[in-house]
Amino acid sequence: MDSFARTDSGWQIGNHFKSSCEEERMKKVLLLLTALCVLGSPAMAEDVVKIGLMGPMTGSWASEGQEMKQVVELLAEDLNAKGGVMGKKVEVITEDDAGDPRTAALASQRLITQGVVAVVGTYGSSVTEATQNIYDEAGIIQIANGSTAIRLTAKGLKYFFRTCPRDDEQGKVGAQTIKDMGFKKVAILHDNTTYAKGLADETKALLEKMEGVEIVFFEALTPGEQDYNAILTKMKGSEPDVVFFTGYYGEAGLLLRQKKEMNWDVPFIGGDATNNPDLVKVAGKDAAAGFHFLSAPLPKDLPSEAAKNFLKQFGEKYGNPPSSIYSVLAGDGFRVIAKAIADTQSTDTETLAAYLKNDLKGFPGLTGEISFSPSGDRVGEAYRVYKVDEEGNFILQ
Numbered sequence: 082m083d084s085f086a087r088t089d090s091g092w093q094i095g096n097h098f099k100s101s102c103e104e105e106r107m108k109k110v111l112l113l114l115t116a117l118c119v120l121g122s123p124a125m126a127e128d129v130v131k132i133g134l135m136g137p138m139t140g141s142w143a144s145e146g147q148e149m150k151q152v153v154e155l156l157a158e159d160l161n162a163k164g165g166v167m168g169k170k171v172e173v174i175t176e177d178d179a180g181d182p183r184t185a186a187l188a189s190q191r192l193i194t195q196g197v198v199a200v201v202g203t204y205g206s207s208v209t210e211a212t213q214n215i216y217d218e219a220g221i222i223q224i225a226n227g228s229t230a231i232r233l234t235a236k237g238l239k240y241f242f243r244t245c246p247r248d249d250e251q252g253k254v255g256a257q258t259i260k261d262m263g264f265k266k267v268a269i270l271h272d273n274t275t276y277a278k279g280l281a282d283e284t285k286a287l288l289e290k291m292e293g294v295e296i297v298f299f300e301a302l303t304p305g306e307q308d309y310n311a312i313l314t315k316m317k318g319s320e321p322d323v324v325f326f327t328g329y330y331g332e333a334g335l336l337l338r339q340k341k342e343m344n345w346d347v348p349f350i351g352g353d354a355t356n357n358p359d360l361v362k363v364a365g366k367d368a369a370a371g372f373h374f375l376s377a378p379l380p381k382d383l384p385s386e387a388a389k390n391f392l393k394q395f396g397e398k399y400g401n402p403p404s405s406i407y408s409v410l411a412g413d414g415f416r417v418i419a420k421a422i423a424d425t426q427s428t429d430t431e432t433l434a435a436y437l438k439n440d441l442k443g444f445p446g447l448t449g450e451i452s453f454s455p456s457g458d459r460v461g462e463a464y465r466v467y468k469v470d471e472e473g474n475f476i477l478q
Contacts, residue, residue: 129172130165130428132157132418133192133200133221135212136411137180141305141331144359145204148408149226151173151399153201153415159394166422173415178203182211197221198428201414204407205329206230206276207355213241220430222437224414227407229353230279232426234456240434242457244410244417244448246377246464248276251353252283254464256376258350259284260291260322268298268321268347270312270336272328277301280327280352297321304332313340317347327352333372334363341368350374353464358404361473372469373478377406377448379467382477388447406448413446420444 132238134153136146159171165171174195178185185203188210200216203209204227216223225243226235229251234241259267267288271281282301287385288294298319302312313336316324324347326333332356340347341364351360351374361369378384380392380403391412396402403409421433421441437453444451452460466478 096340101178128234129170130167130422131172131174131195131197133195133197133202134173134175134411135178135185135188135192135200135202135205136175136416137208138175138177140179140181142180142204142329144357145227145405145407146177146180148191148403148405149202149204149213149411152395152403152408152412155395155398156391156412156415156419160419162446166419167426167428171419178208178212180208182208185209186215187276188212193221198422198430199224199418199433201411201418202226203228205274206233206279209233210275213238215471216240222418222430222433224418226411226414227354228276230275231283232279233344233451234454234458238457240430242414242417242437242453242459243375244413244446244451244459245407246459248280248283250311251280251375251464252287254352255280255284255325255352256287256291256467258375259288259325260294260375262323262349263291264323266295266297266320266322268316268319268324270298270316270326270328271301272302272332274304276326276354277327277329277352281325282461284327285327293467301333302328304328309336309339310343311428313343313345317343317345321347324345324349325352326350326355329354330357330360331363334360334369337364337368339371341365348373353377356467356475358473358475361469366471366473369469369473370471374467374469375464376467377410377463378465379406379475379477380409383409383448385445385447385449387445391447409447413448413451416446417441417444417451 136149138146157171161170176188176192178188185208199222201224206228209225209228217240222240229248269281273276298316333351353376355374356376392402419434425432425436442452467475470476
């Protein structure tokens, strides 16, 4: 049996016992060191269940990410006041993905190392796609809140879910809205992101099957630029009756402002990524007025008493109710994973994933009833059509 001998460089393993006294002393030292390591371990310092939140806390979509954080933290605060889950407090661990796929990949790696049971987020299909395989390979459930691209759930990943609906459903509503409003010549503009290109392709395919509707323009802009006059001029030359823009609210606001400046009064319809109050700030009220967009119901239009009570509570804490449906969809992601942990009394990934797919039926989410398909898609949530009025308010049609 090996023993420990004392040298100038510390304790080393020797071939024989120096003495029974020395061996006993060394055992006590090792026990003490082990105890100190255990007591100093972050996992043991506090008996908690950790749930990650990944969102754009900075960058061009920061208003979305910051509100996601407020919603999820308020829900966690309420849950902890009622005893948490499994007799443990829930801790929300937030990482900033800055709305950028590369930053998101690094953020997901950081969350994995912090012992999270599941991750809520993120906003933006391209950003989510950069993290899907990372979480899946690590055996961690991910519940996206603003990532609607079809292919995200077509990959067969075991642990990916989303509380938002898919672009094929949005495409159906978009195409039908364009037809119902009587438009014949349609321009479709996207930004080449996973979400925007997917929605543009879906809507284009559906419109091409409709009698009397012609696609006269189909191109992409470069997101993040400040001058879109060139592509607006090119698009104007195709003489569309309507423009369907499938990109995000920042670019949509600029397009609306700049088309007004060039005295082009063609109506614009946007996809659900244009649903953000900052669109009006960028465009200005005059330019934004009359803009239509597709979206899941906005927070103010959620019908359930639970939703109304939460919105009131949120307003009392932060001074105003949540403005984005995607922050509330993140809240529902937090609520369904907390429900799964509470009902299964487990933080095992396989157990939780099976519960979400097989046992969670008609869960009363803030945004409506929630169930998941075998692929992790939300079942049964429909899009609505909104219009921006003269005061910049979003009015359900």
